[in-house]
Amino acid sequence: xxxxxxxxxASPFRLQASNQRLKTELQRxxxxxxxxxxxxxxxxxxxxxxxxxxxxxxxxxxxxxxxxANEAALFTEAIQRSLETVQVHASEIGPALLIAGSTxxxxxxxxxxxxxxxxxxxxxxxxxxxxxDRAILSGTAIGADALAGSETMLADLQIAIAAETTxxxxxxxxxxxxxxxxxxxxxxxxxxxxxxxxxxxxxxxxQGSLSVRGDxxxxxxxxxxxxMAALVSDGALAADHDERVAxxxxxxxxxxxxxxxxxxxxxxxxxxxxxxxxxxxxxxAEVAALEMARSEIVRVDPYTxxxxxxxxxxxxxxxxxxxxxxxxxxxxxxx
Numbered sequence: 337x338x339x340x341x342x343x344x345x346a347s348p349f350r351l352q353a354s355n356q357r358l359k360t361e362l363q364r365x366x367x368x369x370x371x372x373x374x375x376x377x378x379x380x381x382x383x384x385x386x387x388x389x390x391x392x393x394x395x396x397x398x399x400x401x402x403x404x405a406n407e408a409a410l411f412t413e414a415i416q417r418s419l420e421t422v423q424v425h426a427s428e429i430g431p432a433l434l435i436a437g438s439t440x441x442x443x444x445x446x447x448x449x450x451x452x453x454x455x456x457x458x459x460x461x462x463x464x465x466x467x468x469d470r471a472i473l474s475g476t477a478i479g480a481d482a483l484a485g486s487e488t489m490l491a492d493l494q495i496a497i498a499a500e501t502t503x504x505x506x507x508x509x510x511x512x513x514x515x516x517x518x519x520x521x522x523x524x525x526x527x528x529x530x531x532x533x534x535x536x537x538x539x540x541x542x543q544g545s546l547s548v549r550g551d552x553x554x555x556x557x558x559x560x561x562x563x564m565a566a567l568v569s570d571g572a573l574a575a576d577h578d579e580r581v582a583x584x585x586x587x588x589x590x591x592x593x594x595x596x597x598x599x600x601x602x603x604x605x606x607x608x609x610x611x612x613x614x615x616x617x618x619x620x621a622e623v624a625a626l627e628m629a630r631s632e633i634v635r636v637d638p639y640t641x642x643x644x645x646x647x648x649x650x651x652x653x654x655x656x657x658x659x660x661x662x663x664x665x666x667x668x669x670x671x
Contacts, residue, residue: 394626399623401538402619405612405616405619408536409609410467411472412612414465415473415605418473421462423595423599426592426595426598431592433565433588436448436588437586440577440578445568445580448565449565449568449569452568452569452587453562453569456490456565459558460489461486464550471528474528474550475528475530475531476533476534477527477529480528481527482526482550483526483550484526484527494572500573501573501575503579506573507564507583514556514557515556527550530551532547532549538612544612552601553597554601557590558594560590561589562591564590565588565591567583568587
């Protein structure tokens with residue numbers, strides 16, 4: 337059988353094709369040696385991409401859960417910090433109000449009441465905290481503040497207590513404003529939704545929910561105490577010093593009681609934080625395992641890759657030598 341040969345006119349094109357093929361091979365092998373991953377996944381898997389695609393799909397899904405869990409962690413952390421700030425204000429002003437109510441000294445009463453009024457504004461502000469323009473305590477109404485401003489609520493409360501002449505009467509009116517269904521707090525004090533946020537998806541078969549809103553009873557209870565003291569600062573029961581002192585004492589008791597309730601609420605948030613962190617750890621561990629399995633599919637042996645690269649370089653150098661010699665051939669040299 338006659339061997340297949342190339343004519344002189346075809347030889348340059350054949351050499352050029354070989355040159356391009358070897359350069360492409362060098363580039364591929366260099367990339368594989370540098371990255372440690374195959375450049376031709378289909379060839380490596382012999383066309384069976386099922387396992388790789390399956391791993392890729394699960395890793396991408398877990399990546400989405402990771403984002404959701406991070407968002408949930410950020411949200412719950414913001415709630416925890418807000419409640420902590422409120423609790424700090426309560427634990428600091430409560431004893432001061434209690435002392436003022438015990439001594440009955442007018443200047444001390446007014447000073448503690450004024451401090452409580454300032455802290456009431458700070459508490460309302462921190463409960464209106466937003467994360468990435470999302471209110472943390474407004475339920476599904478994430479674009480709205482959870483609470484009306486402290487001045488707005490105090491103005492409504494001034495109207496509610498206008499006819500009261502005793503500390504007990506003022507305290508009862510404040511209780512009614514905050515607690516009654518359809519009362520002042522529900523109609524103008526709380527601005528958020530009464531629907532909780534949808535649960536956070538933490539994994540394929542797990543979700544975490546957090547039903548803490550600005551209208552939570554524990555939050556209302558501590559707000560009552562601040563509001564009572566703030567009303568004293570604004571002149572409530574100004575005609576009767578003894579009743580003012582009594583109202584300051586009631587506000588101190590209310591705040592200290594609300595402080596304990598806030599601790600329970602923070603424990604609930606802490607439980608949610610623990611669940612989220614557990615889910616994040618588990619998802620991260622699963623992703624690490626799956627990525628290791630995926631890397632085994634695409635991994636190339638560095639020794640083999642280096643050997644093949646050296647062989648390709650040798651072939652390319654040989655091709656350059658042959659090309660150079662052929663380019664010097666002429667009839668004169670042949671003769």
